[in-house]
Amino acid sequence: MAFKSGYIIIAGRANVGKSTLFNALVGERLSIISPKPQTTRNNILGIVTDNQVQMMFLDTPGLLSARYRLHEFMNRQIGRASQSADVLLGIVDGSKFDASFDAEVQRTFEQWEMPKIVAINKADLISRAQAQRCEQRVRASLCTRAVLSVSAISGQGVPELHAALRHALPEGPQYYPEDMLTEQPERFFVAELIREEVFHQLRQELPYATAIGIEAYEEDRPKVYIQANIIVERQSQKGIVIGRGGKTLKTIGQHARKKIEAFLDRPIYLDLHVRVYENWRKKDAALRGLGYS
Ligand SMILES: Nc1nc2c(ncn2[C@@H]2O[C@H](COP(=O)(O)OP(=O)(O)OP(=O)(O)O)[C@@H](O)[C@H]2O)c(=O)[nH]1
């Protein structure tokens, strides 16, 4: 049988479980996850290779209307991913079907011309009958190769989805070496793991006003030395991130360190600071400096 390969873009509204499902499909924890919407900001590539196929999964930010320059960047990421994709994996939240499969999402999916597979995610939160109704409604409004119910968290339906995606890929060459998992450098994932902890520890709007800057990354030591800044938009936010007696920053640092050590499989020393960069989300130069360009 001829070798198959291609890009699979994972797209949908914010918080529907795209990154959780991406990690489940790739089999590695590459993309960060949080209960808050707009967690993912950059496209993330995850490559799965065997002797018959190379699947290049692209996790993307949630579809949203832009309010900040940062959002414009996030939307451009989706546009870029959709241009190179061979298959769309559209994700809908089965427990919030109407909000996650609204008219705008349908229009966006329709405009993209590649073969489409839709996954009704969070099937663990709804009954089988409800899931079937969601599947029928997707089939009635969109031309798709397949519509399947899955749970990214429990893994239910994920092998079937994997098989359907494999099947939908075109014949093509192996683009990446077989042991290659992703493209972004390790320090990108290190920054993301710190940002994930910021999303977990801080409330309300604050996570959205933060970014991570890696200032030093020195591997030629017994412990990898990582100096990172949590960047916020205003002086008042700095105090909240640090917390009373430094408690919040300490917790973020401790949790992030454990995650980074598990990811790199090496001990690290994490030197974490908070810096104010006035209104960075609205400034092109600041966004570029933080890798959002
Ligand atoms: N019950 C249940 N929860 C899920 C499932 N998949 C994801 N979640 C939860 O949904 C929330 C959002 O998950 P993410 O994977 O970050 O969602 P996302 O679509 O990548 O979100 P953005 O990056 O913000 O667009 C998290 O709290 C997940 O634990 C699922 O299958 N079942």
Ligand SMILES: [Mg+2]
């Ligand atoms: Mg995400």
